[in-house]
Amino acid sequence: MPVTDPGPLAAALTVLGLTVEQLWLDSLGLGGNLEVADVRDFLTGNKGIAELDYDVLVQAANDRFVDIGGDHPLAYADEL
Amino acid sequence: MPGAVPDEAEEDELSLGLAGLLFAQQTLESALEAVVDIVAGTLPGVDGASLTLPAQESGFRPPVASSAPLRALDDLQYRSGRGPCVEAFTTAREVGSELPSDRWPEFSSLASGIGILRVWSSPLRVRGETGGALNLFWADEAAAARFSIEAARVLAAQTAVVVANAHELADAKFHNAQLRHALETRTVIGQAQGVLMTRQGIDAPTAFDVLRRASQRTNRKLHDIAADVVASAAPDPTET
Known part of the structure; x- marks a missing residue:
């Protein structure tokens, strides 16, 4: 089932000071297959994305949290 | 099955090359040309590579290939509407064949003329949609037989995402x-x-x-x- 709520991820970007393009580039580095426009549309609430794609974006953000001493604060799709 | 899977150094070269070109190249065309140059120059045993990409309205973009003879080979396919690269794109299926082949007489004739003995084309899929095809060419049958199809599939998947985002990557102000x-x-x-x-x-x-x-x-x-x-x-x- 597609994930349609961008709220937690959008909030994480604000906390991390991360742009949509940076998040997308991080997701590309994790093997993600979304295009920048997909990420932008999801984060603005205009489009749902598959659970796997959501998990890749969440992982990209959670990796950034690990960099600053966090411990995977964002929930993955199966934890929503 | 033995396979000429790229070793670590070759994969590094491929990754670094793809990353570098996307930042350095000024136009989409030159970035795409650099993609095929890197693929052809890095994968062991491959003698050439090209990208088959649809034009915005209909037909195909001008050929993007690692050499002039391969550009001519792709151009012939686009004009005749027949050939493995066109077939891989239009059917969204991998097409591999020894050459010459009765399936594509015009293509086979020119391919033989420039010494190409085998071709493998893979659709470039992003989110289930086919955005083009990656084409690999061999002039050495033994090298073609040793090549790992799995490695080629991984490469095609990676190329698909890079090509799909080439505009965005070329325009974005990412640091190299x-x-x-x-x-x-x-x-x-x-x-x-x-x-x-x-x-x-x-x-x-x-x-x-x-x-x-x-x-x-x-x-x-x-x-x-x-x-x-x-x-x-x-x-x-x-x-x-």
Whole structure:
């Protein structure tokens, strides 16, 4: 089932000071297959994305949290 | 089955090359040309590469190939509407063949004339849509027989995402090091997924899930987990 709520991820970007393009580039580095426009549309609430794609974006953000001493604060799709 | 899978140094060269070109090239055309040059120059045994890409309205973009003869070969396919690269794009299926082949007489005739003995074309798929085709050419039948189809598929998948985002990447103000890092980690994570798929008999999405759960459990970055998985699968250099 597609994930349609961008709220937690959008909030994480604000906390991390991360742009949509940076998040997308991080997701590309994790093997993600979304295009920048997909990420932008999801984060603005205009489009749902598959659970796997959501998990890749969440992982990209959670990796950034690990960099600053966090411990995977964002929930993955199966934890929503 | 023995396979000429790119070794680590060759994969590094490929990743670094793709990352560098996306930042340095000024136009989409030249960026795409650099993609095929890197693919052709890095993959062992491959004698040439090209990209088949649809034009905005209809037909195909001008040929993007690693050499002038291959550009002519692709151009012939686009004009005749027949050939393995066109077929891979239009059917969204891999097409591989020894040459000459009765399936594409015009293509085969010109291919033979420039010494091409085998072709393999793969659709470039992003989110289930076919955005083009990656075409590999061999002039040496023995080299073609040794080539790993799995490695080629991985390459096609990576190329698909890069091509699909070529405009965005070329326009974005990413620092070269950021692009390089992303393409390097992508390669490592793909390798780790491959190891897990083989070991556990699982598919790629499940392998990603295994990696991300380990990341969550140990509070380590996914790339670090993946690097450990890849290292665990590497042959021990002290063993003979």
